Amino acid sequence: MNLWIIHWSEIGLKGKNRSFFENKLKENIEKQTGFKVKKIKGRFIVEGDLTEMINKIPGISYGLKIIGVFEKPEEIVKSLNFKESFTFKVITKRADKDWPETSIEISKKLMKLIMEKFPYLQVDFKNPQKKIYVEYFEKKFWVGLEKIVGIGGLPVGSSGKGLSLLSCGFDSPVASFLMLKRGMKLDFLHFYSYPQTSLLEKEAALEIFKILSSYQPQSCLYLSNILEVQKYLFNNVPKKYLTLFYRRVMFKIAKKLKEEKNLDALITGESLGQVASQTIQNILATTKDLDVLILRPLIGFNKQEIIDISYKIGTGKISEKNFQDCCLLFNPKNPITKASFEKIREIESSLTKLDELIQKSFEEIEVYHWPGK
Ligand code: ATP
Ligand code: MG
Secondary structure, eight states, X not given: OOEEEXXXXXXXXXXXXXXXXXXXXXXXXXXXXXXXXXXETTEXXXXXXXXXXXXXXXXXXXXXXXXXXXXXXXXXXXXXXXXXXXXXXXXXEESOOOSSSOHHHHXXXXXXXXXXXXXXXXEOSSSOSEEEEEEEETTEEEEEEEEEEOOOSOOTTSSOEEEEEOOSSSHHHHHHHHHHHXXXXXXXXXXXXXXXXXXXXXXXXXXXXXXXXXXXXXXXXXEEEOHHHHHHHHHHSOGGGHXXXXXXXHHHHHHHHHHHTTOOEEEOOOOTTSSGGGSHHHHHHHHTTOOSOEEOTTTTOOHHHHHHHHHHHTOHHHHTTOOOOGGGTTOOSSOOSSOOHXXXXXXXXXXXXXXXXXXXXXXXXXXXXXXXX
């Protein structure tokens, strides 16, 4: 039997908007799995194997794999067949109150009947080896032995659209995941410097993009070659300001794309104080006048916390290969840690070709759709 009951959590708190969130989640499950989804009594019934997918769909709190649907508690016990001994407990949830017994009474009755049928089984309320889940609704008992906890959060598409600045490092893929988990639909923008950086780096970005795309129905990766802008900056900007200018250029191109595609915000993997470009003064100085919402979901995360999440979501194994990032190219040895916005403006006013080069990179952006258009 390939039947799952899906529960969501936070959506319940959304008052009048509740059905918008529920419909979004239903639509995402259908698009991401291709399975039919039916809403019954505050949960979804899905026909198809969701084992691998529960953890890929933001908004799901957990899924219960159904082993049978019954009209009476006695029928449940009749269908069970346990050969080995273990400790267990029954957990019952009623969505409909038209059954004469309470949830606790149903659980107690089931545990008694199960122990009568299988004398080698024992109930353990605190630390059972097996849990038997029973849900009562629509005049039926839905029974499952396997519950998979999801990532929770909100369904993608319920919290606006973002453009995530995606490198091949550990941070930005994790930042992207956290925004997807909060319901933001994401497209991605990766900067590279071919032929100064290898094509392998671009391919790694594509691989990370595909992993992140598995958390939402459809997405695209924009690829922007900024080698010419970087060379120009390298020859015209004081060395210790170079990294900040590379970053400023990235933000400027990203802002153009965000506006053209009508997105709401830019996302980065910056974390306070992690590297020189991420001191509070530098973050402020680089973006002060850009008039664009930049979300930095990792700002308060430690590196190890970020790395742990990256392995959980599957991007860590690519990031660990440590590709040469375009940002590291021509990087100064002693970057400034406390830049002022005025100084950045002063340097920028002498860069007469900068806007033109930025526009050229922007116009040459390539796009890659996943899973196809
Ligand atoms: P990450 O681990 O995400 O690469 P980092 O610790 O290397 O981050 P920086 O190189 O300062 O830090 O980058 C800060 C942020 O700028 C990244 O998290 C990412 O959002 C963005 N960024 C850096 N390099 C690129 C790139 N090549 N393409 C797109 N965005 C980038
Ligand atoms: Mg990086």
